[in-house]
Amino acid sequence: MRSKVITWIDERLEFSPRLKYFLDRLVPRGVGWWYTLGSATLFLFILQVVTGIALTMYYSPSPDHAYKSVEFITNEVSGGRLIRGIHHWSSSGIVVLSVLHGLRTFFFGAYKYPRELTWILGVLLLVIVLAFSFTGYLLPWDQKAYWATVVGTSIPGSVPYIGDLLFKLMRGGTEVGAVTLVRFYSLHVIILPLVAAALIGLHIYLVVKLGISAPPDDLKRGKKPYG
Amino acid sequence: MMPKQPGVSRREFLSKSIVAIGSFIGASLLYTVGRFVISPSLKKRANSWAEVGPVEELKVDVPTRVTYTIERSDGWIERTDIKTAWVRRYANGRYDVFDPKCTHLGCPYHWDEASKSFLCPCHIAGFDITGKVIAGPPPKPLGKYAYKVEKGRLYIQE
Numbered sequence: 613m614r615s616k617v618i619t620w621i622d623e624r625l626e627f628s629p630r631l632k633y634f635l636d637r638l639v640p641r642g643v644g645w646w647y648t649l650g651s652a653t654l655f656l657f658i659l660q661v662v663t664g665i666a667l668t669m670y671y672s673p674s675p676d677h678a679y680k681s682v683e684f685i686t687n688e689v690s691g692g693r694l695i696r697g698i699h700h701w702s703s704s705g706i707v708v709l710s711v712l713h714g715l716r717t718f719f720f721g722a723y724k725y726p727r728e729l730t731w732i733l734g735v736l737l738l739v740i741v742l743a744f745s746f747t748g749y750l751l752p753w754d755q756k757a758y759w760a761t762v763v764g765t766s767i768p769g770s771v772p773y774i775g776d777l778l779f780k781l782m783r784g785g786t787e788v789g790a791v792t793l794v795r796f797y798s799l800h801v802i803i804l805p806l807v808a809a810a811l812i813g814l815h816i817y818l819v820v821k822l823g824i825s826a827p828p829d830d831l832k833r834g835k836k837p838y839g
Numbered sequence: 840m841m842p843k844q845p846g847v848s849r850r851e852f853l854s855k856s857i858v859a860i861g862s863f864i865g866a867s868l869l870y871t872v873g874r875f876v877i878s879p880s881l882k883k884r885a886n887s888w889a890e891v892g893p894v895e896e897l898k899v900d901v902p903t904r905v906t907y908t909i910e911r912s913d914g915w916i917e918r919t920d921i922k923t924a925w926v927r928r929y930a931n932g933r934y935d936v937f938d939p940k941c942t943h944l945g946c947p948y949h950w951d952e953a954s955k956s957f958l959c960p961c962h963i964a965g966f967d968i969t970g971k972v973i974a975g976p977p978p979k980p981l982g983k984y985a986y987k988v989e990k991g992r993l994y995i996q997e
Contacts, residue, residue: 659868662868662872663872666872666875666876669875669876670914670915672915677915677916680915680916681914681915683915684914684915688878688879688915689875689878689879690874690875690877690878691871691872691874691875691878692875692878694871695871695872695875
């Protein structure tokens, strides 16, 4: 079944035992649909990466061209409306699924020892997801995007002492304009994806290393989680 | 451990299903994104007619450099380009409208009245008044544009 080339490469990389360790790990009894929310979120993240990279092929992050280039993507490029639609709806989906994933972890008590660090990384990832949503919202540069950012950047302005600094840092000045658009773009397509990828990597490493926690009911009844 | 049963095991069925569904999703995504990325490269640009000006201003049998403007869309940008062409007017009302780029490597050439030929300075190329190569490396004669005359004004199409 496996070609000679793959066997040759695998003999040197020793990738297949690692893949087996990653995929064929023991999961406790009674694990069901509730446990798929993390994988579903990861799937949407990958979908966002693919469609997002495709969108950067045509998007122009400048106030003179942003709206027109989005219009171009939607109306001129084949499948543009679909790719934009997937990116748009998956972004909402990722927020919903991450929150549900967090609630599942909370109510099942799965954040407890030894999985506290997984939980902390997860909370950071939720913040990253919201930062993605906030920065991505500005990019179409229409009225809704503009005013949402005017309001959204004003809110941190009310923080005591450092509010004014935060406000100006987010806008790159006092007005929402060219500088704001480009820094939001940079955050959205370079900085946040790098940070997210690193945190997701660690999060999944911990999930695999520590294993999945058994459903709380089974633990209460004194059932053995494995075997 | 379950005894080995004939046929496809549950585990085998599930792992094959996962690969099949995953491949289907991956292929649909690859197709959509591929089409998206390639799309504008294969789009044909419709060339419109550009007005050059009144034909009386062109001398008969003396090629003249004309400039004209065309409106074109460059992705999401609408731009106005200023272009040039060489026009030869025949006495009988015909015209030759030459593409202003040398057919060798695309340098702009000029009409030399003394030698009655088009000269390209880049690699010492020459074309006669009909656009035929008479000197230098160009592989083919000068390109020609389509033209039409309406109400005494010349229009060309690249």
